[in-house]
Every structure is written in structure tokens, then in C-alpha cells.
Amino acid sequence: MSSGFFYDVAQFVQAVQTWSSRLPEVKPPPSLLETCSKYAQECLHETILPNELLEVECKSRRVNIEQFYRYLIEKTQATPIQFDFARLHLVEYVVSSLCYVGHLCRSENHVRFAKQLEDDTTVISFNWDILLEEALASQRGWHWETGYGLRFKDVVNKGDEAGWNNTSKEESILVLKPHGSVNWFRDSSDSAPGAIDLIVPESDPFLRAGNPPQTMLQYYEQIKDRFERTCISPPGSGQFVHPEVVRLMKERLAQARQIIAIGFSLNEQDQHILTELKGRVYQKDLEVTLVDPRADELEQVYKKAFGDCRVRKQRKTFREYLDNPLPAPTSLSINL
Numbered sequence: 001m002s003s004g005f006f007y008d009v010a011q012f013v014q015a016v017q018t019w020s021s022r023l024p025e026v027k028p029p030p031s032l033l034e035t036c037s038k039y040a041q042e043c044l045h046e047t048i049l050p051n052e053l054l055e056v057e058c059k060s061r062r063v064n065i066e067q068f069y070r071y072l073i074e075k076t077q078a079t080p081i082q083f084d085f086a087r088l089h090l091v092e093y094v095v096s097s098l099c100y101v102g103h104l105c106r107s108e109n110h111v112r113f114a115k116q117l118e119d120d121t122t123v124i125s126f127n128w129d130i131l132l133e134e135a136l137a138s139q140r141g142w143h144w145e146t147g148y149g150l151r152f153k154d155v156v157n158k159g160d161e162a163g164w165n166n167t168s169k170e171e172s173i174l175v176l177k178p179h180g181s182v183n184w185f186r187d188s189s190d191s192a193p194g195a196i197d198l199i200v201p202e203s204d205p206f207l208r209a210g211n212p213p214q215t216m217l218q219y220y221e222q223i224k225d226r227f228e229r230t231c232i233s234p235p236g237s238g239q240f241v242h243p244e245v246v247r248l249m250k251e252r253l254a255q256a257r258q259i260i261a262i263g264f265s266l267n268e269q270d271q272h273i274l275t276e277l278k279g280r281v282y283q284k285d286l287e288v289t290l291v292d293p294r295a296d297e298l299e300q301v302y303k304k305a306f307g308d309c310r311v312r313k314q315r316k317t318f319r320e321y322l323d324n325p326l327p328a329p330t331s332l333s334i335n336l
Helices: 005-019 030-044 050-055 065-078 080-104 108-116 131-140 213-223 243-255 268-277 295-306 318-323
Strands: 121-125 154-156 173-176 180-187 197-199 227-232 258-262 287-291 310-314 332-334
Touching: 005 050, 005 080, 030 050, 030 065, 030 080, 065 080, 080 180, 080 227, 108 131, 108 318, 121 243, 131 173, 173 243, 243 268, 258 295, 268 295, 287 295, 295 310
Parallel strands: 121 173, 121 332, 154 197, 258 287, 258 332, 287 310
Antiparallel strands: 180 197, 180 227
């Protein structure tokens, strides 16, 4: 969904409004669309009008939302006054959209995956959404507060679920997110480096664990002045949101004897990840399984990243893999 993000979200919202006009709409600010149109002209050398980002699929898919985000970060560093508002508007739009879509779309693939995971598994996800975590929470009783491997400064909206006070319990399934998550925020009143607040999705017994869009959007309006920004960073920016996540990622990968990489291509946008992986000592009997229709193309990339490892290839999509999964790995790298 990275390419054509504006179009896909607009089409989804339009379909939802046909079904129920009482649900709120998620719309990007006109100024954000205008900035994106200028980005297309400057970087893609294409003329894409603001309304075409929402209405014309072939043109909207020319814009990758992660690359546009990285462009705004670079521009903000050079011209902060002009581009910082656009960056903040984009982050707010991405957060709202992922919460909106995530709540109204139950991901059967993530639910199946959550059920199949064994204890003592580490999942490394470079996505911002929380579809996997919601599936783990609803299917496995996964704890939001301890499952990320971080010590959060504050946890907002804990609710009354059993187990919230048991923060000393180490979660058996660890979800590491080096590029951050839409439910991680930095408090603008806290100057401590690395201080992150966690927002826990509300549980809706009629649908699933998730963010009711009207609640999340209203809540976000109430708290956005308190929080400096959502803790998400785009691929290719060379940025990770928290050093502890990176430390744990490298530690768990070094300990693993089996890694399953699902749909993660380690392309040119991921050079900062390759830098962290190359030259480290891994287990001598490490086996990496590539689950990707393009597995043949990725074999050498992974051998360079993980040294002299054995590579197995499964030329499958995520759904096809779930139909016949491998035995649970010691550590698992995933990009859903």
C-alpha cells in the first residue's frame, strides 16, 4: 500500500461512507496534497495534480508514501518552516488512515499467523501498522506494554484488561519495530532521550481488538498538542526510532538458528539495516528461509547480510506460506 497510499485510502473511505455515512472520513489536508504534487514534479518529473492523487490510480501509484515522507524529512532539515507542517500533516494522515483501515478490516492473514506462532519467537517488523499486535492481543493474550521489548514512559488507555499490572512479566512473543509504530508517541513535555509513550488500542467486543476510528481520531485531536510526534521513520532515512529496539534486533538475530524472512527484500532503501547486519557473528548453523515470489533474486542479498548461512527458498506469498508454514523459528524476520 506504500505506492498509491492516497488513492487506496480515499477509495476505502468512499466505500465505507456508502456503507455508513455516520463513520468519520479521513482526508489529507489540501496543503499536503499540493506539497505532494510539487514533490512529484521535482523528484519524479511528472505532473500529478492534487486531486489526481486521490482519484486517478495510475498517477497516485507513482507516489510512494515512504519516499515522500523521507523527502519531507530532508526538506525540513534544510527549510524547517516551510516543510515541517507538511511533515506533521503527513504523519497525522498516515496514523489516522492506518487506524481507520485497520479497525474496519480484519486481517485474516495476521490472525492465522498469530495463532501459528510458537512461544519464544521474535518478530521483527519494519511496518508502522499494528495489525499483527492486534491479532496477537486478541488471539494470544499478548501484552502491549511488555511485548515490544521497550520500557515505555507512560501507557495511555490501559483499560481494565487482566494482566496490565503484571509489567514484570516478560512476553514470550517479542515484536521489535525498528521503524516505529503508529501507537508510539514522544511526549513534547519530556526532554529525556528515548522517552516514548504507548497508546493501547481499545477493545471492541463486536469487531476485534482495534481502534474504533471515531474514538481514535477524536482522541488524537485531544492529545496531539501534548505529543511532539508519532514515532515512525521512513525506510531510507537511515533512522531508527529507539536504540534499544536496534540492540535487541541484533542480539536476537545473532542468537537465532533459523530466520524466516517474509516479503522483506532488503532493497536500496534498507541500506541502514544492511549496515547493522553485515560483519556480525551469527550462528554457524544459521538457516535463512526466504518466503517471497522473488526468492531467487534475494538469495545473494541475504547471504551478504548474514554471512555464510544456508538459504532456503519458498517462492510463496504470505497467504500461501500460512497454508503450509515451517516449524516455528527461534527468531523470525518479517515485513507484512
